[in-house]
Amino acid sequence: MSDVMQSTRFTNQTLANRFALAPMTRISAEPNGTPNDIMADHYEAYAKGGFGLLITEGTYTDDGASQGYANQPGIINDAQIEGWKAIVNRVHAAGSKIFVQLMHAGAQVQANQYTNQPAAPQRSQTQGRATRFLWRSDGMADAKDHDHSGHPVRDQRVCPVGGQCQSRRI
Numbered sequence: 001m002s003d004v005m006q007s008t009r010f011t012n013q014t015l016a017n018r019f020a021l022a023p024m025t026r027i028s029a030e031p032n033g034t035p036n037d038i039m040a041d042h043y044e045a046y047a048k049g050g051f052g053l054l055i056t057e058g059t060y061t062d063d064g065a066s067q068g069y070a071n072q073p074g075i076i077n078d079a080q081i082e083g084w085k086a087i088v089n090r091v092h093a094a095g096s097k098i099f100v101q102l103m104h105a106g107a108q109v110q111a112n113q114y115t116n117q118p119a120a121p122q123r124s125q126t127q128g129r130a131t132r133f134l135w136r137s138d139g140m141a142d143a144k145d146h147d148h149s150g151h152p153v154r155d156q157r158v159c160p161v162g163g164q165c166q167s168r169r170i
């Protein structure tokens with residue numbers, strides 16, 4: 001365990017320890033893809049919690065087909081870059097490093113504000129139906145409007161920040 005807690009070099013960075021936050025989609029950026037205080041609070045909490053390295057949620061890289069879902073952060077314009085700088089500054093102030101995960105949605109796109117034409121290496125579409133993600137004031141929710149057989153379902157799963165997920169009938 002002591003090795004895990006010790007400072008280490010990674011690429012050209014020195015990390016406080018070997019604990020790293022895996023990249024996790026959060027759908028909490030502004031609708032135009034600008035990183036905001038909700039995101040800064042989230043990443044700062046992990047930094048203050050002692051993680052040596054944070055890897056961000058997947059972040060889109062162009063105003064073409066790379067965005068994959070609503071409220072995903074981008075890193076393609078001044079406002080988005082400034083939003084990320086604020087997050088980076090807070091994470092650094094708390095003693096952690098942060099790497100941005102660059103992502104292209106490919107055929108998995110659910111929502112894209114720039115184009116309705118997916119761009120992917122192969123023409124075949126993915127099977128099934130994407131879950132609709134919603135952002136609510138009481139946490140992150142997904143509402144499944146159809147099951148795998150195409151039958152409508154009305155269960156909503158709500159995961160409050162820091163709390164247990166619960167299924168609700170809607």
Ligand SMILES: Cc1cc2nc3c(=O)[nH]c(=O)nc-3n(C[C@H](O)[C@H](O)[C@H](O)COP(=O)(O)O)c2cc1C
Nearest residue numbers: 021022023024025026055056057058059101102103
């Ligand atoms: C809610 C959620 C969102 C995720 N979003 C991303 C993502 O944006 N990019 C990515 O590469 N992996 C994403 N993952 C995968 C995680 O980074 C991780 O690889 C996965 O949870 C398996 O971790 P484990 O090997 O520690 O079990 C996500 C996982 C979860 C649970």
